[in-house]
Each structure stands twice: as C-alpha cells, then as structure tokens.
Amino acid sequence: MTQHTHNKPKSGQVKEITSAANPVIKDLRALSQKKYRDREGIFLAEGLKLVTDALDLDWVIRTFVFARTALDNPLVAKTAARARAAGALVIEANNKVMEAITRRDNPQNVIAVFEQRWCKAETMDFARQTLLLGLDRVRDPGNLGTIIRTADAVGASGILLIGDTTDPFSLEAVRATRGSVFAVPLYRLGEQKFLDWRRSFSGMVVGTHLQGAVDYRQIDYKKEPMLLLMGNEQQGLSDNLAAACDRLARIPQAGQADSLNLAVATGVMLYEMRRNHLTLDVRS
Ligand code: SAM
Incomplete structure (x- = not known):
C-alpha cells in the first residue's frame, strides 16, 4: 500500500463506464460540435495539467473522466477527489471510451467538462487593463489557441473576439492553449458592438x-492600457476596424x-x- 492510497476514489463514488454507446458518453462526444457546446455552455479539456490548472483557477467542473489505467496514479486520484468535492460526476472509463470522447488515438488519461466563461466588454474596468488583444474573425482554432497561450505568456489582460470567430472552447483550440484558456479573460462581440465599445476606450x-x-x-x-488589433487570416483587418485604429x-x-x-x-x-x-525574473 502506498501512502497515497487514501486518495483513491471509493467504489460507489465513481461511475464505471465501458461502452462508448453509453448515453453519458454520447453527450460528452457531442461536445466536439459547437452547437452542443453553445447550447449547454460547457466544453471539454484533456489532460491532468489542464484540469488541475482549471480547478486552481476556480472554473466550474461538471464531469471528470479518468482512464482505468490511471487508477493507481496518485495525482489522478487526488484530482478525481477534488472534482467530486466540487460536485462533478466522476467516471472511470476504459481506453476505448477515452478515445471515443476525444476522437483520437492515444488519448490523455484524464478528460473533464467545464462550464464556459465569457466576460462582458460593457462592464470592463479599464483601470485594470494593461494590454488587450482584439482578433478580427479569427478562423483557425490552432491559431486562436496559440494566440491565447502567447497572450497569457506576455501577461495580456484579455482577448476580444470580434465578429464570427472560431470557438476558443473547441477541442483543438483548447489543446493549443495548453491551459492558458483558463487564465486569459475572453470577450466576444460583433464588429458594431466592438466599434461602440472602442469609443469608450481611451488607450x-x-x-x-x-x-x-x-x-x-x-x-x-x-x-497603458493599449489594444492590439489583428486581422483575419485571409482578408486582414476589415476597413471599419482599420479605421478605428x-x-x-x-x-x-x-x-x-x-x-x-x-x-x-x-x-x-x-x-x-x-x-x-x-x-527573466518576471515570475518571481
Ligand atoms: N491576405 C491578408 C491581407 O491582405 O491582410 C493577409 C492576412 S495575414 C495572414 C493575417 C494578419 O496577420 C493580418 O491581418 C495582420 O494582422 C497580421 N500580419 C501578418 N503579417 C503582417 C505584417 N508583415 N505586418 C503587419 N501585420 C501582419
């Protein structure tokens, strides 16, 4: 017996699922589609690091799924216990089910469902902003995830997603953020709303x-504060946005x-x- 065994979820606290056809798993698989993510206001995050990052930042967890093969991993067990204490459904699944949820081979041994979190541009406190980033109709989820990660790395205070953008809560975008999706406040607004908001922004x-x-x-x-505006991958910045700079x-x-x-x-x-x-000592 290891010293960590007391963290292991007790039977009865964990739902064991072995079939990808199980309705709970079907609901999780549906989260690969934006319409279900939007309807439920939730999304999937994969991997122990992302899930612990999110819990540390008080994101609301709904479901925690771990691979049966990770049962003896004390960190996985500890995180399962945290998720359960936060009110999440905890599921033990086999590899097939993990693959089905994430739609990839070699899935991570932990997957969780969190509630989406959006901030409101209208109530933004300008005094707390340093550098904001506005993205005009960003299309590519890998680009968006990479940008969120970089914005986090430079200490940007938020990202405004302007117009019809790709979803920051898609599996691909969340993967590319490597956890920064939980750290950078996200705002979404149409172009006209942004132009209205911009009039009140004095930076x-x-x-x-x-x-x-x-x-x-x-x-x-x-x-400070400043706002950086970046254009769409194909068309660049719209004329209206360029004129607002x-x-x-x-x-x-x-x-x-x-x-x-x-x-x-x-x-x-x-x-x-x-x-x-x-x-180099900015983190200390
Ligand atoms: N065909 C597009 C155009 O004519 O604008 C190219 C867009 S570029 C791939 C996507 C965005 O990256 C641009 O809208 C701009 O925000 C930024 N960008 C890329 N290269 C840039 C450069 N050399 N100078 C300034 N911005 C650049």
Missing part, C-alpha cells in the same frame, strides 16, 4: 496591416512570403508591446 489602439505605414518598432508602447503598424519582411502567419505576427507584436515588462 491607444494599434492595428496591424500589410499596408501599415509605420514600422511596429517605431511606436511608443509605454502608456490610432496607428496601423507593419512588421517588415524580406523574402517571398507575402505575410506572416497570424499567430506569429501576434507573437511578434505582443512581445514588442510588452518589452519593458518582461524580464
């Missing part, structure tokens, strides 16, 4: 544009590429804008 708005007249390194980013910046390029990937361009901009805040 500098910097847009990025392939026709931008200013080298992004020539702008003074010292005064105080500065339109361009990242110089050599070579044949006509533009940078959206997530890469966002990373370049965010790091430049946060240059004076980020030092």
Whole structure:
C-alpha cells in the first residue's frame, strides 16, 4: 500500500463506464460540435495539467473522466477527489471510451467538462487593463489557441473576439492553449458592438496591416492600457476596424512570403508591446 492510497476514489463514488454507446458518453462526444457546446455552455479539456490548472483557477467542473489505467496514479486520484468535492460526476472509463470522447488515438488519461466563461466588454474596468488583444474573425482554432497561450505568456489582460470567430472552447483550440484558456479573460462581440465599445476606450489602439505605414518598432508602447488589433487570416483587418485604429503598424519582411502567419505576427507584436515588462525574473 502506498501512502497515497487514501486518495483513491471509493467504489460507489465513481461511475464505471465501458461502452462508448453509453448515453453519458454520447453527450460528452457531442461536445466536439459547437452547437452542443453553445447550447449547454460547457466544453471539454484533456489532460491532468489542464484540469488541475482549471480547478486552481476556480472554473466550474461538471464531469471528470479518468482512464482505468490511471487508477493507481496518485495525482489522478487526488484530482478525481477534488472534482467530486466540487460536485462533478466522476467516471472511470476504459481506453476505448477515452478515445471515443476525444476522437483520437492515444488519448490523455484524464478528460473533464467545464462550464464556459465569457466576460462582458460593457462592464470592463479599464483601470485594470494593461494590454488587450482584439482578433478580427479569427478562423483557425490552432491559431486562436496559440494566440491565447502567447497572450497569457506576455501577461495580456484579455482577448476580444470580434465578429464570427472560431470557438476558443473547441477541442483543438483548447489543446493549443495548453491551459492558458483558463487564465486569459475572453470577450466576444460583433464588429458594431466592438466599434461602440472602442469609443469608450481611451488607450491607444494599434492595428496591424500589410499596408501599415509605420514600422511596429517605431511606436511608443509605454502608456497603458493599449489594444492590439489583428486581422483575419485571409482578408486582414476589415476597413471599419482599420479605421478605428490610432496607428496601423507593419512588421517588415524580406523574402517571398507575402505575410506572416497570424499567430506569429501576434507573437511578434505582443512581445514588442510588452518589452519593458518582461524580464527573466518576471515570475518571481
Ligand atoms: N491576405 C491578408 C491581407 O491582405 O491582410 C493577409 C492576412 S495575414 C495572414 C493575417 C494578419 O496577420 C493580418 O491581418 C495582420 O494582422 C497580421 N500580419 C501578418 N503579417 C503582417 C505584417 N508583415 N505586418 C503587419 N501585420 C501582419
């Protein structure tokens, strides 16, 4: 007996499921579709790190599923106990069921369902903002997840998803955030709502544009809050959004590429804008 055995979920506290046809599992599988995520206001997160990150940040957990093979892992057992104490349904599943829920081979040994969390731009406290990021109709879930992760890394205070964007709570986007989806406040609003909101935002708005007249390194980013606006992967920033910017910046390029990937361009901009805040001992 190991010293951790007391954390093991006791039988009766855990529902054991061995069939992917079980209605509970069917409901979890449906969460790969946006319409079910939207209807229920919930989403899936995979992996022990993501789930513990979310619990540490007080996200509301509905269901915790762990692989039977992870039963002896003390950290999994401890997290199952935490999830149960938070009111979640705890399920022990076999590998087939884990694969069915995540729709991939070699699934993680932990999956959880959390309630989505959206913030309201209308009630944003500007005094608490440092650097906000606005994304115009971002389409690619991998780009969005990577951008959320990078925004978290530079200490951005929130992301505004403008217009018809890909869902930050899709499996692919959540995977790409590596847990940062739980750390960065997310706002969603249509273009007109954003333009209305922008009128009340007194900080500098910097847009990025392939026709931008200013080298992004020539702008003074010292005064906060600031808002960085990034354009759609195919069409760039809409004319209305570009017109709402105080500065339109361009990242110089050599070579044949006509533009940078959206997530890469966002990373370049965010790091430049946060240059004076980020030092190697910033976490201490
Ligand atoms: N065909 C699009 C266009 O004409 O704008 C290309 C869009 S680019 C793939 C996606 C977004 O990344 C752009 O809207 C802009 O926000 C940013 N971006 C990419 N390369 C950039 C550069 N060299 N300078 C400024 N922004 C850039």
